[in-house]
Amino acid sequence: MSVVLSNSRVSDDDRRRMLFQGNVFLYSATPSSTKLIEFARELIEEAFGDRDPQTAQFDMPVEEFAALLAELKPRFIHHPTCKKLLPLLMEELGMSLGDTYFDVPRLRTSTSDHYLDSGISYAYHAHRDCWYAAPFCQVNWWIPIYEVVPENVFALHPQYFDRPVRNGSGRYDYADWTAVSRPTAAQHIYTDTREQPKPEEELDLVSDLRLVPEPGGILLFSGAQLHSTVANTSGRTRFSIDFRTVHIDDVRSRAAAPNVDATCKGTTLRDFYQAAGLERIPEELAAAYEAEALAKIT
Template sequence: MHSIYVDAEFCDDERRQKLYDGDLFVYSPRPSTLALTEFAGEMARQAFAPLDPETAQFEMAVEDYAALLAELKPRFIHHPESKRLIQEMLTDFGCDQEQVYFDVPRMRSSTSNDYLTTGIAFAFHPHRDTWYSAPYVQLNWWLPIFEIGADNGLAFHPKYWQTPVRNSSRVYNYAEWNATSRQIAATQIGVDTRVQPVPEEEVELVPQIRPICKPGGIILFSGAQLHSSVPNTSGRTRFSIDLRTVHLGDALAGRAAPNIDSDCSGTTMGDYLRVSDLEHVPAGVIAEFDTPAIEVA
């Protein structure tokens, strides 16, 4: 039995352990989170102007829409203000500035009615981030930029916290993905040909949990959770932010979520930046987590 904690006031050490044990946390908007989502929302509004970002899909050719996202999303990801706002947010949530590292924030979009579900607006099938070379210590912070509902948010599949899913993560190596697949996302319209880890057996989507929070709220969970994009039938494009954190002390001590079924290689540890000064994880630590690509027949 897992719990969903709403606006719970745990210290970060307690919260991390509960997340590693499979619990979920949901937080209401606060000034530090709203600063980040409002910054992202304004970037989206400017990019789509004079159209509304949530309904622009109904007035744009899909190729033009993908091209716009291909410019907007990296601009948000790499903007210095995005990093500064995350530093403030994580500090506000009690994270140790010297021990906690974060990766750059991703702006995600989920269009309605299957308008664009590949490439730059990929609709995620049921997956664990740990299938994608994430360390088992990774925590995911997910924030809606605009209003969401049960028909365009995020779904968790709690049955699989302790139940393996046969999957193709053995084919995935993070370094190879960065070298061959990430930069072609905007070209994947209609069919996504990039090799990604997928379930190799039917996943029972019910029961599922669909937490809902206001714009600027947070859904916080372990990267080992099996989760997916809810098929968007809302009539509005969902825009959200996700970022990931790791606690260096936990990583080195082996305090983390269990590995149920991941068989990928490589590591994302080189992506994380220290909250205090944006320094990367030490090279020696990255090497401890890195594994070579596996030849798959």
């Protein structure tokens, strides 16, 4: 059974242990998360000009909307301001910046009424990040930029946390994804033909868990949790930020959530930066994970 803990004051070590057991943490907006969403709003509203970003989809051809996101999202992802604010946010939640590594923050969108569900605004099917070569010690962060409602957030499916799901992760190679598939995202406007790990059996997703944080509120959950984009029927495009963290001790010791069904190739560990100095995660650790993943499928 998964438990949701609100504004918990447990230590980061205890929190990670509980996350790896399938529990979920929800925090109110902090000074740094507020600065982060304010910065995101500046970029978003500058890009959309006179249009309200949350309703602009109803006034724009979908091709124009996708092209705008194709410029906006990388600008946010790689902006130096993000790399300054994320460590401050981690510190506010009691994390050691010397031991914590993070990947770049993604600016996500979920449009209403299936306006744009593919490519640059992909509506994710039920999946675990670990099907996409994420380490099982990964912690996922999710932060809404504007007000959200149950009809435009995402859903967790904790009943599958320790229950295998037949899936296509065995055909997924992270190196191939980063070299070939990820760069073509903006080209997939009407359908998305990129090979991605998906469930290959019927799932019970009715009893999902939807959490609705305030703007700047923070949701933490294990990368091994099954989760999916909610079919947005709210009439407003949802804008959110997500990124991921790992603790170097967990990477070394293999402290992690259980792997019940992932068989993908590669590792995302090379994408992570140390929060204190922005150094990459040690190559020998990434190479070891890559070799272990290959050994399991050969």
